[in-house]
Amino acid sequence: MSVYVIADIKVTNDQWVPAYGASVHELVHSHGGKYLARSGNVKTLEGKPLDTTFIALLEFPSEDAVKAFATDPRYAPFAVARQQGSESRLQMIDDTDGRNDFIPAQSDMLLMQRMLKKVRCIEKRVGHYRRWGDARSAQSSPLSHPVCWIGPCSIP
Template sequence: MTVYLIAELKVTDEAWLPDYVVRVHEIAARHNGRYLSRSTNIETLEGEPRDVTGIALLEFPSRDDVLALMSDPEYVPYGEARRRGSICHYRLIDDTDIAGAIPYLTKPDIA
């Protein structure tokens, strides 16, 4: 099942960024990951703005692929550097659509 990794970051020390951006892209690709977006252009349309300086959205074929990336010995030092130089929140969601699975939430009829 396709999953999406949502990474929200507040960079506190930029020293780790150049190597991370170049190398992790390649490592993620080896684990079947594909960056859909990496952006610092964040606009809050509703709710309180989050204290983040960047958001990345990656697509993977499975949760196992994400976990394999996160535990890859080549990735580990980059992840440690990221955690030292930022406040980060990583979230994983799958591509399920809960409409229709919850009694009060049904999928609309589309003709």
């Protein structure tokens, strides 16, 4: 499952930035990551604006890949320089909400199928009453037909 790193950086001393930009990009790629966005053009749409110089959004194939990148000895001097020359907040989020969790569970799907079957049964009964002018339609509601609620509809 993909994971994302959100880097919120307020630069306090920009001497580290050129070397970091020139080298860290390749390190991210070597661990399967990629930059999705990186910009100093940060606009607050809602809430209190952050005191941010730039934000970067990175995608990695897994949490293990992020950990491997963060602990890579080649990254250590760049991380130290960034930490000393900025106020940084790096956050990792997973793709939990993007895994189609909005699709109902199997049991929910079965329930929905049963309910749809009942609706179709009721529609058939209403059509049957209208089509044949069944005298029972005056005394009986399609909703009261027990077969519609406990099993397959017997009306063609």
